[in-house]
Amino acid sequence: MAGGLHADEARPVLGFESTVSRRFVHRRAVAEVFLTDCVASNTPDNFTLGAQWPRLHSYYRSHTGRYDTMLLVETLRQATIYLAHTRYRVPLGHPFVMHTLRVDTTAHTPTIGDRPAEVTIDAHVGDQIYRGNTLARFSVTYVCSIDGIEIGRGVGTASVFTPAAYAQLRWGGSGPRLIGTPVCPAPIAAEHVGQSRPEDVVLGGEHAPNRWTLRVDDTHPILFDHPSDHVPGMLVLEAFRQGARAALAQPCGDIETIEVTYHRFAENDANATVSVEAEPDSPCTVRISVEQWGQHIASGRVRLLPARIRQ
Incomplete structure (x- = not known):
């Protein structure tokens, strides 16, 4: 398991009845929020998250009867932001910048059945760098499964900026420019x-x-x-x-x-x-x-x- 999460740990009970707050995953549309729950492990920096995938998404869909891998990519993007906000106290309004991301699927990605998929995600947060008391850079590794069968893995790195630091990174000393068509x-x-x-x-x-x-x-x-x-x-x-x-x-x-x-x-x-x-x-x-x-x-x-x- 990722980051030292032991297979013999008791599997937490996750809720799949409703999504997490959209603000914690930087989404405006509730329909585009896939995460449903998050439970901390007994091991520091390890978490288990739940997500639900619709049987038919308006954009991320496969022609082969499988769940689209891009659903997994977007779910892990949301999980990265959610963990930073809710477990590492990154304030809302602080921009994120992704540096790297890799997602690998297995041969066991299921075909779409008669109900939405309930996805379990084991996550480990590592490589934390802080600026003062605020998380500034980190990595996350993921192992994802459905009905106890592994369907994919992911790893990504990201940085978090205060609004002022982001503005300096994005625009330099000249300030924001007018964006054209x-x-x-x-x-x-x-x-x-x-x-x-x-x-x-x-x-x-x-x-x-x-x-x-x-x-x-x-x-x-x-x-x-x-x-x-x-x-x-x-x-x-x-x-x-x-x-x-x-x-x-x-x-x-x-x-x-x-x-x-x-x-x-x-x-x-x-x-x-x-x-x-x-x-x-x-x-x-x-x-x-x-x-x-x-x-x-x-x-x-x-x-x-x-x-x-x-x-």
Whole structure:
């Protein structure tokens, strides 16, 4: 188990009757909150969280009858923020910056049945760095299961800033600038990336082989659940997923592994390019980068499972 969480510890009873407060996971829409409960372990810095996944999500859905890996990614993003606020006393209103994230699924990710999935997440918080008495940087490792069967693991690192420190990091001494119109070109064909609606595509026209303009639609109700002064991290990861599907010609490919390193903020109103390169020794794996003004915004890797037919 992650971070020294022992398998012989009594499994806590988790509640799945309602979601946690949306403010603790930085979501405006209650429907987009997946966490339902959190219980501390007897071992310091270990926690068990509950989450519920809908049988049909409006955006994160698979064509193969499996739960979409991006549901797991978003759940772990929420768990990271929730733990910092509720267990490490990070004040609400303090911005978070994700540095790295990796999620791996197992072959046991279940097919969608006749009821929502109840997900159990064992989490260990480590590598804490404090600024005064306030948590400033930390890592979290996760082991996720459904009905006692492991379905995936995750690990991520993040920093937390006071509003003043974030403003200095984001804008420097000049203060916030006026953000212009987001770059939102016409999308590529939705069927090439496993989407059914053009507005759910985050890749603009291909201007070189496996190179697309990042499409930033700040009216999208999921990817922009709330206003953001930069391209949200989940939009970048969706670009990773769609880029992998398009480059590998697997529009229904489910994610086996997705990992990202965020290098800097991506501006909404400037062209950014999503580039995909296949790994020659792994036919279902690609390396992906997002660049803006010739600088790396994010880089990482995606491995897809071969698409399978719904049973």
